Amino acid sequence: TRTYVVTGAASGIGAATARLLAERGERVIGVDLRDADVEADLSTREGRLAAVERVAELSGGVVDGVIACAGISAPIPATISVNFFGVTEVLEGLLPALRASDAPRAAVVSSMASLQPVVPAMVEAALAGDEERALAVAAATAEQGPELGYLVYPSSKRALSRWVRRESITEAWAGAGIPLNAVAPGTVITPMTAALLDNPEGLAMVDAAVPMPLNSHQPAESIANLLIFLTSVENTHMAGQTIYDDGGADATLRGDDI
Ligand code: NAI
Numbered sequence: 325t326r327t328y329v330v331t332g333a334a335s336g337i338g339a340a341t342a343r344l345l346a347e348r349g350e351r352v353i354g355v356d357l358r359d360a361d362v363e364a365d366l367s368t369r370e371g372r373l374a375a376v377e378r379v380a381e382l383s384g385g386v387v388d389g390v391i392a393c394a395g396i397s398a399p400i401p402a403t404i405s406v407n408f409f410g411v412t413e414v415l416e417g418l419l420p421a422l423r424a425s426d427a428p429r430a431a432v433v434s435s436m437a438s439l440q441p442v443v444p445a446m447v448e449a450a451l452a453g454d455e456e457r458a459l460a461v462a463a464a465t466a467e468q469g470p471e472l473g474y475l476v477y478p479s480s481k482r483a484l485s486r487w488v489r490r491e492s493i494t495e496a497w498a499g500a501g502i503p504l505n506a507v508a509p510g511t512v513i514t515p516m517t518a519a520l521l522d523n524p525e526g527l528a529m530v531d532a533a534v535p536m537p538l539n540s541h542q543p544a545e546s547i548a549n550l551l552i553f554l555t556s557v558e559n560t561h562m563a564g565q566t567i568y569d570d571g572g573a574d575a576t577l578r579g580d581d582i
Pocket of ligand 1: 333334335336337338355356358364365395396407410434508509512514515
């Protein structure tokens with residue numbers, strides 16, 4: 325039995341991942357705001373530290389896989405805190421427990437949105453580990469209205485995919501034998517997207533931004549199964565990738581531009 329930490333385990337992709345892992349007989353420590361083994365607010369540093377500490381206690385100091393799904397898509401500054409720092413600081417905090425495993429793995433959830441326009445200053449501040457500055461840039465952006473505020477989400481995901489790419493090949497990750505990768509979903513049917521997909525205008529907007537010629541909108545399990553492969557013993561050599569599991573959206577939008 326392997327021990328997995330799944331953030332965002334109370335809903336959507338995280339809940340599907342936790343359920344599928346449990347069905348395979350793995351041990352899952354769920355982290356979420358509520359309805360989880362570890363209840364913590366990953367938008368704050370204190371919440372992240374508390375989560376890491378509680379996971380260390382519950383796991384006995386050995387974690388085989390970390391799957392970071394917790395995220396929000398609101399056009400507000402907190403989106404950079406949850407989606408970037410709520411992932412990277414938890415992963416870094418869990419490194420000692422991962423190093424104690426024989427086959428440690430980590431995977432995070434990025435997004436198709438990582439390819440959309442971003443605010444470069446926000447991405448740079450996040451990658452510099454400067455949450456205060458990232459939040460200030462996000463606040464200045466969001467103050468200009470919801471359309472610009474929306475840019476906080478793609479900025480958070482661009483920064484996350486880039487962080488995975490950079491960190492995966494360092495001493496801390498590759499050097500410790502820990503594959504670190506990201507999955508970028510298309511449009512997944514979860515509580516995050518329910519309201520948008522429920523009204524014709526929202527649906528048209530989503531489908532224009534994320535065209536999915538293969539099988540259209542995806543169930544949370546399609547992403548969960550890939551996250552489970554990435555954090556399985558079998559994944560020995562993938563590092564730093566953002567894998568677009570998106571019904572062909574990336575192939576449609578980027579075409580030959582890779
Ligand atoms: P969801 O809203 O169903 O689940 C997200 C979970 O994260 C919730 O249980 C929520 O309580 C938790 N969470 C939010 N803020 C938190 C905080 N401060 N501290 C602790 N937990 C917190 O959403 P879904 O769709 O399952 O999203 C999971 C991930 O997938 C997110 O990172 C999202 O950005 C990403 N994603 C989702 C897509 C979709 O179409 N649903 C598409 C691309 C990426």
